[in-house]
Amino acid sequence: MKKTTQYCHAVLLSALLSPVALSAEPNAHELYQNNCASCHGSDHGGYLAPPLNADTLKGRSPTALRTIVMAGSFDTLMPPFYGKLTDDEIRSLVKHLQTTPKLPNPAWTIDDMKASLKVYVSDETTLPAQPTYSIDNMDDVIGVAARGKYGRGEGSRAIFINSKTHQKLGEVPTGTAAHIIDYNPVNPRWAYVKTDTAEIFKVDLYSMQAVRSIKTGYNGPGMGVSRDGKYIMAGSFVPHNAVILNADTLEPLKTFELEGIDPDGKQVSSDSGMVIGTPYADVFAIALENAGQVWVIDLKDDFPVTRITDVGRHLHDAFLTHGGRKLMIASYDDSIVAAIDLAERKIIKKLEAGCVPHVGGGSAVVVDGRTLGFGTNFGDCDKTVVSVWDLDKMEVVKQVPVSGGTESPAAHANAPYVAVDIISKDRRARTVQLIDKKSLEVVKTLDVGGHAYFPEYSADGKFLYISAGYNGDEVVVYDSNSLEKSRLYPYGKPCRYFLAWSGSLHDTRLIT
Template identity: 25%
Template structure:
């Protein structure tokens, strides 16, 4: 009979702090029971990396439960029969320890992981279904590490496939919406064909990846890594590795990547660094073009080039800041960037044309700018962002860069969404005791007009709209969860589809057309 693990959870703090004589050395336990699947260096093999960066917010008690009971819908077995409670606790503590040094992951390592399952030339010329390919949703189900492709007209799944462990950073599409690119926390990038409903290629671009972006012309995918400190350029056709860019400041200091996004009008990727106060603008065009601030570093030549010209494909223009940025949001024209650090009390407005900060916006309470939205209000554009540590939505005028409204909410939330065809914005309070609520805000009056409680005492989060904005999809973010579909005008529930902890859903049309209510 399997040993009972629950009593160990209650005593976890004691177990992790103690070193009971009965427990074997945790590194020896790891080598014996874990290394074959997760790698002797804990950086992953058949199974995911077991390091703090890859485990994310997994609590020690959750790690103990997985070690004891295994993980559903994966090859992870349970070790509750083989290991004692002390040994399980020791292992859980061991995998939460940081590595002694930043590991390397060079071009040869990346190339060795590259697999093309369905070459692009073999793919069909048209979709294999009769649904609208531009009104599909990619739904990430974190509960059992699967992805569902959902028809946004009939609300029926077209396909469901097993994903890499712990997808994050949002799904990104090719400009025509045919391919979706997904990144896992432990560095795997997956290319999936939305027409034939099958995986095209995979590659491991890093050991711990922050997020990915697709260039405006659909030629490249860029992965921003926390481990190692690098950016990796992939050929978007089949994820063939193209280039590895070391993230350094030329003075021997390296940095993790906070975020990377594409800036279509600028023909560039914009990168925020977590440990160096700089923004990088990386060209996706072979054509040189003028810039008006910052400086350009040519990695091939190993030198700083003349200020004023951004020269060629993957040339890096650096913009120095006063503080590092953890996340950022563009204004609709991509001339300005609003960014903030997680522990700061204010956000910086950086004009990308002149290459410097032009304003400061007081935004305490950890704004989640990557989940911000913007919309037109008469003759001005407003940006709204939720806060991770305060019960508020901050609404900012991009003409003056002043806060025009601080709207109180029921609790800190993670996501905010809208659509150009609706006058309403939807936001959650998923980081609070009111995690079961969705608040609906009128974008014209900047007031809350409705509060929904789709599943009392259960977490609801991450709203996304259909292509036409008629319906809003809400995640019941529980292991036995669901997608709940609402009429976006009447706020009435239409249907709910059972799913395993749907953490995010991404509409093809809204993402490729950069809908004003969808994160980019």
């Protein structure tokens, strides 16, 4: 089962696979890769959105499918393709979807990666020594992954904002939809942006330009940066592999085939889930979604791997606590969050987490002397809650009832509330609910307007950023104490925020 993020289901665009004869329609494969693959998977097996292939669409009416493609899906922000594609192209595309099986795992080798490497600034000594804009501290930079209407072209970019002043510092076009923004922990000038088509851009934040890029696969958002800033690790959904890159040059150093024995005893090839670098040690951690394993890779010699097995079924997202030593990873199908000790390289405990647990980038904050972690539940469940754990004792403190399925929690030491986005397919999707850190009760519901999702606090905790708008094309900023709305920013389908103060931890909030 793939992750199906409701509010990032806009059909995106992907780089083409090598042309193959998959359909009687001469352009059908190309149409799919250019308009559907980056969300639904280059292998037709699903990615951010559900799989589209002969098995999953069996019995579906071609007329109904054409209507969805033409009109889009309001629930998911999939845009209408009427006017972008001709009627003949839409008919050809639908026929292709209903006759094409899920494809075998395609190859994307280390040689393919090397061939895809592009250099935009050959001499980095020519770059400015200081930022070309006014900013007190680079930790105040917040990155916005903007997807654009169709996930390609002008709307697809990484936008960087001063989270104290809310002023845009610059933007970097990414060609296809940006998904992850990460930062070099030892050199504040470098950021790394990964797209849904698995292309990584090395970005100079001082001059706001990309200096290099490399394509690491066909689909897959996972990316982390090592604590010394020397390495990047990237994982893929398609194909089932991961790679370690030189963070300076983006040259690939070693690839890993993601496969192993799952919790049911079956040998499986696996998608990549989260990828995390930690300030605790010179290691990466990567989740094998389908194999139920977490691998810890040492950054020495030939990058040896320690395999932690039987973590859970359908692993996905995770966050770090306790100086980066403890890794909390969600298991969708087991309704647990597993705590892993990265020093001992073993499971500490499996904590109850409600149905389809989703921790997003995770939220952990010290409240009255104890470290509390907050996890959401992805999708519609009979009992929609936010789970609260004592991460010092590794026990459940409370499950807080909320008004619907939730995706991404946000907390900050200087903000009184934990913010969670409601992702139901009705008016509740306009809202973000605020949980008081001390009482652990929902005390306020913000009606942001349109679909409201991916809340994130500024570096100092004074402001709460929310992606909003019926078309996902606004950034809304609230005062985190008064909850007064500051401004709206038309940034074009922002899907997630990434703060420089989060360090080199992929989609992670670190509590020391």
